[in-house]
Amino acid sequence: MSPAALQAAGAACVAAAGAAPADGPAEGVRGLAILPAGRAAPAAAALADRWEVAVGRWCDDLAAHGAALDLAAAAYLAGDDDAAGVLGGGAR
Amino acid sequence: MTPATPALAAVRLLAARADLARLGDVLAGAVPDWRGAAAREAQEARAALRRRHEDLLADVDGVLAALGVATLALAGGTPPAAVDAALALALDAAGRDATGRDAPHAPPTTPAGAVDPDGVARWWAGLDPAARAALERDRPALVGGLDGLPAAVRDRANRRLLATEQGRALADERAARERLARVRDPIGLVTAAWELREVRARLARLSAVAAAVDGPGRALLDLEVDPRRQDGEGVRAAVAQGDVDTAAHVGVFTPGFTTGVDELPRRLEELDALAASAGPGTATVAWYGYDAPQVDEVADPDRSVLGRGPAEEGGRRLASFLDGLDAARTGPDAHVTAVGHSYGSVVTAAALAPGGAGGVDDVVYLGSPGVGPAPGRPPGHAWVVEAPGDPVADTGWFGPDPNRAPGVTGLSAREVALPDGRVLAGSHGHVGYLTPGSTSATNVGAVVGGRPQDAVLDRGVGAGDRLRRVFER
Numbered sequence: 001m002s003p004a005a006l007q008a009a010g011a012a013c014v015a016a017a018g019a020a021p022a023d024g025p026a027e028g029v030r031g032l033a034i035l036p037a038g039r040a041a042p043a044a045a046a047l048a049d050r051w052e053v054a055v056g057r058w059c060d061d062l063a064a065h066g067a068a069l070d071l072a073a074a075a076y077l078a079g080d081d082d083a084a085g086v087l088g089g090g091a092r
Numbered sequence: 093m094t095p096a097t098p099a100l101a102a103v104r105l106l107a108a109r110a111d112l113a114r115l116g117d118v119l120a121g122a123v124p125d126w127r128g129a130a131a132r133e134a135q136e137a138r139a140a141l142r143r144r145h146e147d148l149l150a151d152v153d154g155v156l157a158a159l160g161v162a163t164l165a166l167a168g169g170t171p172p173a174a175v176d177a178a179l180a181l182a183l184d185a186a187g188r189d190a191t192g193r194d195a196p197h198a199p200p201t202t203p204a205g206a207v208d209p210d211g212v213a214r215w216w217a218g219l220d221p222a223a224r225a226a227l228e229r230d231r232p233a234l235v236g237g238l239d240g241l242p243a244a245v246r247d248r249a250n251r252r253l254l255a256t257e258q259g260r261a262l263a264d265e266r267a268a269r270e271r272l273a274r275v276r277d278p279i280g281l282v283t284a285a286w287e288l289r290e291v292r293a294r295l296a297r298l299s300a301v302a303a304a305v306d307g308p309g310r311a312l313l314d315l316e317v318d319p320r321r322q323d324g325e326g327v328r329a330a331v332a333q334g335d336v337d338t339a340a341h342v343g344v345f346t347p348g349f350t351t352g353v354d355e356l357p358r359r360l361e362e363l364d365a366l367a368a369s370a371g372p373g374t375a376t377v378a379w380y381g382y383d384a385p386q387v388d389e390v391a392d393p394d395r396s397v398l399g400r401g402p403a404e405e406g407g408r409r410l411a412s413f414l415d416g417l418d419a420a421r422t423g424p425d426a427h428v429t430a431v432g433h434s435y436g437s438v439v440t441a442a443a444l445a446p447g448g449a450g451g452v453d454d455v456v457y458l459g460s461p462g463v464g465p466a467p468g469r470p471p472g473h474a475w476v477v478e479a480p481g482d483p484v485a486d487t488g489w490f491g492p493d494p495n496r497a498p499g500v501t502g503l504s505a506r507e508v509a510l511p512d513g514r515v516l517a518g519s520h521g522h523v524g525y526l527t528p529g530s531t532s533a534t535n536v537g538a539v540v541g542g543r544p545q546d547a548v549l550d551r552g553v554g555a556g557d558r559l560r561r562v563f564e565r
Contacts, residue, residue, distance in 0.1 A: 002125060009123045014223075016118040018230045024112055025152050028105030029183070033095035034162070034172050039180035041095065042274075045267060047155070049260070050187030051148075053319070055112065058144050060234045062115070063227070065137050067234075069123070071211040072130060074218060 007073035013066025017059040026052040098166065098179065102159040109152045116145045151186050158182035209416035212240030232256070236315055239416025243311050243337045250312040250329075254302060257317045261295040264319070294319060297327040297353050304331045304356035304378070311336070314381050314413065325383060329353045333364055334375030336417055341374040342426045343367070343540035344417075345526075346410060348434030349397045351384045365528035370541030375426075381413055382406030382439060397435055398489070400442070407442025411449040418451035429454040429540045433525060437463055438490050444468035454539050456503070458525040458532070462490035471499040475539055475547075477532050479505035479519040503535040504550030516548075 021027075029051070032044035096104070119142050122135055162179045166172065216224065216238075228235050228249050235241065236250035268291050272284040298317070305312045311332040318326030336342050345363060347355070356378055363376040370376075385402045389395035395402060410430075418425065430452050432440030441463035443449050455468050456475040459482045467474035476494040478485040486493065495502050507518035508531045516531040525532045531548055538547040 006123050006126060009118075012118045014227070016115050018226050020115050021108075021111065024108035025105060025148075028108045028152075029101050029155065031094075031096045032098065032101040032159075032183075034098065034166070034176040034179065038173070038176035040176045040183060042267065042271065043180040043183035044101070047183045047187050049264065049267075051151075054148060054187060056233070058141070058148060059115075060231055061144075062118070062141055063231050063234050065134075065141060066118075067212075067215060067238075068137070069134060071208075071215045072134070074214055075211065 003073040003076040006069055006076065010066040010069030010071075010073060013069065014063050015066075017063035017066065020055070020059045020062075025055060098159045098162040098175075102156055102163065105152060105156055105159065109149065109156070112145075112152065113149060116142065116149075119145065155183065155186050158186075209240030209412060209419040212238050212416070213419040216241055216245075233316075236312075239412045240419040241416070242420050243313055243332065243335060246313050247311040250315040251305065253315050253317075254298065254305075254312065257315075258295070258298050258302065261291060261298055261319075264291040265295055291319075294327065300354045300356050301327065301329045301331070304329075304353075304360050307360075309333055309335075310360070313377065314379075316381075325352060325386065327353050328381050328383065329356065330377055330379045330381050330413065331356055331360060332375055332377045333360060333367055336375045336377060336426070337421055338423060339373055339375035339426055341370060341429070341541050342377065342417060343370065343374065343429045343431055343536075344377045344379050344410075344414060346379050346382075346406070346430070346432045346436035346440050347384060348432070348436040348439075349385055350387055351380065351436075352386075353380045356380060359526075362526040362528060362533070366526060366533055366537050366540065369528075369534055369537030371537075371543070374541055376540070377417075379410060379413060381409050385435060400438065400490070403435065403438040403442045403490075406439040407445070407448065410439055410443035414443060414449035414452055425451065427454075427542045428452050429456060431456045431458065431536060431540070432460070432463075433458040434461065434484055434522065437461070437494075441466075441468045454544075456536050456539055457494050457500075458536070459485045459522050460494045461485065461487045462492060463494055464491040467494060467497055467500045472501070472544075474500045475503050475535075475544075476500050477503045477505050477525055477535065479521060479525060479532060481520045482522045484522050501544075502550050503532070503539070504548040505530070505532040505535075506550060507531065508548050 026048040029044045030048040033041035119138050123131065126134070158179055162175050165175045219227075224245075228245060232249040232253040236246050236253050238246070265288070268284065268288040272281070272288055275281050275284050294317070301312070301315065304310065312329065313332050313336070314328065314330035316328040343363070343366065345359070347359070359378045363378055367374045367376045382405060383402060384406075385395055385397040390397060393399060393401070414428065414430065417428065428451055430440045430444065430449075432438070432455070437457040437460035440455060440457070444452055444455060445464075445468065452469065454473045454475065456477065457463060458477050459479065460476060461484050478495045485495070494500050505519040505525065508516045510516065516534050517527070517529055519525055519527060519530050519532045524530065526536065527533055535547040538544055
């Protein structure tokens with residue numbers, strides 16, 4: 001096992017999560033309307049809110065997973081295999 | 093903002109989907125040549141993230157299809173009202189799991205307790221400043237919740253998160269009001285009124301957190317918001333007065349049954365007085381980082397105040413938080429006192445059980461319904477206060493009454509005249525243990541400040557205890 005590979009995998013996850021616009025899909029549908037007082041507009045706004053939360057949480061968990069991999073790599077480098085053994089998951 | 097047509101929304105959503113799809117690339121494959129239990133756990137975590145990513149993409153694809161159909165229908169001359177209704181149905185169904193709840197399927201991100209605080213502190217120290225700044229800016233929910241990070245970092249991240257959550261709650265409140273004004277059918281009215289009540293409860297709790305941290309020396313050490321919990325109960329927070337990373341003495345208060353973050357401003361006033369009474373170099377924390385059991389949960393076996401479920405979950409969170417305080421310090425260790433009131437004493441004892449928090453020096457139980465067979469800290473470092481007329485403290489529901497347990501020292505809650513002429517007020521009942529100027533609060537301050545020799549001792553044995561002894565014979 002290469003701690004460097006582990007560290008790189010962790011850093012990639014943290015970087016990807018950091019680069020992600022959490023509001024991407026949400027902004028795609030926000031402001032959508034067919035009729036001025038229609039039902040699609042509020043449904044789109046509510047979906048945008050749900051997606052913003054869902055994507056934001058997934059990004060947070062991706063970053064947490066990356067941090068956990070980075071931590072495990074640091075523990076292996078320090079020769080602390082026991083510590084590394086409990087740091088694998090990260091995202092709950 | 094100009095309303096977007098289905099065609100324009102589809103173009104925007106397609107671009108966003110491509111960005112989202114690319115993010116999943118980092119989860120492709122396993123970490124090379126890594127085997128064993130930790131590797132398996134990491135693989136499971138990656139697989140779960142991949143599944144959620146696929147679910148998100150599938151959800152977006154469904155909406156893209158609905159937008160395409162709507163575009164074609166409008167172009168083909170279908171009445172706009174019919175297209176509007178059909179599209180609304182498709183949008184309502186998206187972003188939810190199979191049971192109709194908001195996606196994602198996984199619980200909300202609650203990093204507290206997810207990883208070892210010492211490891212978190214080492215990891216953070218090893219990051220370059222740009223990476224730290226980027227994480228703090230872009231992932232405030234993650235950074236604010238990681239036990240082991242410096243208090244100032246968590247405070248900045250959590251304040252940013254608080255502003256975001258307040259903005260989201262305000263938008264939700266506005267949308268709920270608009271829905272309520274629009275609906276006409278009785279079921280829709282009830283549903284919309286309920287939604288409005290829920291979002292207003294969440295808004296009120298977030299406002300209470302904002303009020304609690306609005307003052308010099310305050311720090312928001314933790315903030316977690318789960319909008320799906322009822323009555324705004326999904327808002328958890330920890331607020332410090334003073335710098336927990338440099339203070340010589342740190343007192344961490346955990347509340348009990350029926351409590352929530354709405355009482356933080358009042359609790360902080362009590363803890364301010366407690367810190368002043370403890371002496372210079374003292375920081376205090378109001379830790380509302382668990383879902384305290386509520387009245388309407390008494391019959392729920394998993395959430396009842398009569399069971400240990402909430403205490404065990406809260407204890408794990410509190411242990412992680414306490415270990416995080418220790419891990420984040422770069423100077424000498426602080427003298428740390430954990431103070432638990434009522435059911436919060438059960439949570440505190442769970443946090444101090446073997447394998448739990450290691451850096452706590454003293455523990456004080458206030459109005460405790462019992463904490464189990466062991467008081468959590470050795471003789472001379474475990475303290476109890478039982479006020480006269482406190483029925484909860486006489487129940488012994490969770491084990492021996494702490495004021496009769498070996499190794500636990502009783503502190504007085506009665507009126508006391510000091511040699512200098514000052515009179516400390518007595519406390520009565522279950523809720524006045526930290527009232528400024530009371531004997532009880534002064535005693536807790538003495539322990540928190542590392543001056544237990546200044547405390548007034550008392551076993552707190554009253555009529556309730558004597559009655560129980562009679563019935564136990």
